Amino acid sequence: xxxxxxxxxxxxxxxxxxxxxxxxxxxxxxxxxxxxxxxxxxxxxxxxxxxxxxxxxxxxxxxxxxxxxxxxxxxxxxxxxxxxxxxxxxxxxxxxxxxxxxxxxxxxxxxxxxxxxxxxxxxxxxxxxxxxxxxxxxxxxxxxxxxxxxxxxxxxxxxxxxxxxxxxxxxxxxxxxxxxxxxxxxxxxxxxxxxxxxxxxxxxxxxxxxxxxxxxxxxxxxxxxxxxxxxxxxxxxxxxxxxxxxxxxxxxxxxxxxxxxxxxxxxxxxxxxxxxxxxxxxxxxxxxxxxxxxxxxxxxxxxxxxxxxxxxxxxxxxxxxxxxxxxxxxxxxxxxxxxxxxxxxxxxxxxxxxxxxxxxxxxxxxxxxxxxxxxxxxxxxxxxxxxxxxxx
Amino acid sequence: xxxxxxxxxxxxxxxxxxxxxxxxxxxxxxxxxxxxxxxxxxxxxxxxxxxxxxxxxxxxxxxxxxxxxxxxxxxxxxx
Numbered sequence: 102x103x104x105x106x107x108x109x110x111x112x113x114x115x116x117x118x119x120x121x122x123x124x125x126x127x128x129x130x131x132x133x134x135x136x137x138x139x140x141x142x143x144x145x146x147x148x149x150x151x152x153x154x155x156x157x158x159x160x161x162x163x164x165x166x167x168x169x170x171x172x173x174x175x176x177x178x179x180x181x182x183x184x185x186x187x188x189x190x191x192x193x194x195x196x197x198x199x200x201x202x203x204x205x206x207x208x209x210x211x212x213x214x215x216x217x218x219x220x221x222x223x224x225x226x227x228x229x230x231x232x233x234x235x236x237x238x239x240x241x242x243x244x245x246x247x248x249x250x251x252x253x254x255x256x257x258x259x260x261x262x263x264x265x266x267x268x269x270x271x272x273x274x275x276x277x278x279x280x281x282x283x284x285x286x287x288x289x290x291x292x293x294x295x296x297x298x299x300x301x302x303x304x305x306x307x308x309x310x311x312x313x314x315x316x317x318x319x320x321x322x323x324x325x326x327x328x329x330x331x332x333x334x335x336x337x338x339x340x341x342x343x344x345x346x347x348x349x350x351x352x353x354x355x356x357x358x359x360x361x362x363x364x365x366x367x368x369x370x371x372x373x374x375x376x377x378x379x380x381x382x383x384x385x386x387x388x389x390x391x392x393x394x395x396x397x398x399x400x401x402x403x404x405x406x407x408x409x410x411x412x413x414x415x416x417x418x419x420x421x422x423x424x425x426x427x428x429x430x431x432x433x434x435x436x437x438x439x440x441x442x443x444x445x446x447x448x449x450x451x452x453x454x455x456x457x458x459x460x461x462x463x464x465x466x467x468x469x470x471x472x473x474x475x476x477x478x479x480x481x482x483x484x485x486x487x488x489x490x491x492x493x
Numbered sequence: 494x495x496x497x498x499x500x501x502x503x504x505x506x507x508x509x510x511x512x513x514x515x516x517x518x519x520x521x522x523x524x525x526x527x528x529x530x531x532x533x534x535x536x537x538x539x540x541x542x543x544x545x546x547x548x549x550x551x552x553x554x555x556x557x558x559x560x561x562x563x564x565x566x567x568x569x570x571x572x
Contacts (some may be wrong), residue, residue, distance in 0.1 A: 235536060246553070251551040251553060252538065252551055252552045252553050253549055253552065254552055255535060255549055255552075256540070262540070266549060269543075269547070269548075269549045270549055457531075458531065458532065462533055463531055463533065472536075
C-alpha cells in the first residue's frame with residue numbers, strides 16, 4: 102500500500118471527469134487581451150466567467166500602481182506580517198478598507214480563502230458554535246473545521262430553519278457565529294440579510310458576512326450587501342477578497358470590534374503565511390479608490406447584468422433566482438451543459454462550467470459573470486450564442 | 494441496548510422515503526455508496542432526525558459516519 106492509495110476513488114472520478122469534461126479543465130488562457138477578452142486555443146473569446154465584475158484587473162491606473170510598487174518594494178515581501186512582511190502599503194490598505202467600510206479595524210490577508218481560514222479558525226474555537234448557510238464557500242467550512250467550533254448548517258436562505266436552529270442552540274449558552282455571504286457564488290442570489298440580522302439580534306448571536314462577490318457590486322457606494330440592506334452597523338465581521346471586483350489577489354476582514362487585532366497573534370494562517378505582495382496591495386488600494394470614485398462602473402455592470410439576464414430569461418433557460426452579475430444557466434444533464442459549453446467556446450464565448458457535487462442541487466451550471474467592461478455588443482454576442490445552442 | 498434499537502429504528506423510518514422503495518436498509522448499510530445520499534438529501538435527513546429527537550447535529554461528527562449504525566451511534570451521544 103502506498104501513500105497515494107487513498108486517492109484511488111478520486112483518481113477514478115478524476116479520470117472519468119477528464120474523459121467526459123476534459124475540454125473544460127484543460128482551458129489555458131494563452132493571452133489576456135483585455136478584462137473581457139482573451140485568446141484560448143489560438144482563438145479570441147469573450148470572457149464571461151471570470152468574476153472580474155468591474156474589469157479592474159486591466160485598469161491602467163491599477164496596473165501602474167502595481168508596477169510602481171514592484172519597482173519600489175520588490176516582487177514579494179519574503180516574510181509574514183509578524184516578521185519582516187509588514188510594509189507601509191499593508192497598513193495603508195488596512196486603513197483604506199476600514200474607512201471605505203466604516204469599520205474601526207481591518208486585517209489584510211494573502212488570499213480571500215486565507216482570510217476566511219485565518220478569521221474563522223481563530224474566531225470560532227472549541228466551545229463556540231458556527232452556524233453557516235449551507236451554500237457557503239469551502240473556505241468558510243475549512244476555517245470553521247480548523248478552529249474546532251461545532252459547526253451547524255442551516256438550509257440556504259431559509260429563515261425558518263435558521264430560527265429553529267438558533268432556538269435549539271441558544272440553550273447551550275455559548276457564542277454563536279452566524280456566517281453568510283453577500284452574494285452566493287453558485288446561484289448568484291443575495292443572503293436574506295435583514296431577516297438574518299433580526300434573528301441574530303433576537304438570539305444574541307454574532308454575524309459574519311463574506312462580501313467576496315458583493316464588494317464593489319452592491320450598495321450605493323459599492324460596500325456590499327450590508328450597505329445595500331442598510332444593516333452595516335449590525336454586522337460584526339466582514340470578510341472579502343481582492344480577487345473579484347478589486348482585480349488583484351488577497352483578502353481582508355473588517356470589524357468594529359477593536360479586539361479583531363488579537364487575531365494578529367492568534368491566527369496561524371495569518372502568522373505563518375508570507376504577506377501579500379507589494380503589487381497586489383498597491384493595485385487593490387487603487388481599485389478601492391476607483392470603486393469609491395467611479396460609481397458609473399457599477400451602473401454599467403448592472404446594465405449589462407440586466408441585459409443578459411433578460412435575454413437568457415426570454416430563451417426560457419433555467420437561471421438563478423434573481424438578476425445579479427453571477428448568472429447561472431442550469432442544466433439537469435451535465436452532458437447537455439458540456440455540449441452547450443463547448444458550443445459557446447466555439448462561438449467565442451467563455452463561461453464557467455460547474456459540475457456536481459460542487460453545485461448545491463445536483464444540477465450542472467454554466468455560470469456567466471458579468472463585468473462593467475463588457476460592451477453592449479459583447480453582451481448581445483453572449484446572448485446570441487446561448488440562443489443558437491439552446492434552441493436547436 | 495433497547496434505546497439504541499429504538500434510535501436505529503427511527504433513523505431507518507426517516508431514511509426509507511428518501512430511497513427507492515425496494516432498497517433494504519440495515520445497520521451496516523453505507524449511506525453514501527448503498528443509498529446514494531447526496532448533500533441535499535443528507536440535509537433533509539439530518540433536519541428530520543434533529544426534529545424527531547429535538548437535537549442539533551454538528552456536521553463535524555458526520556466525518557465519522559459511514560453506515561446507518563454509525564449515524565445512530567452519533568445520535569445517541571447527542572440525545
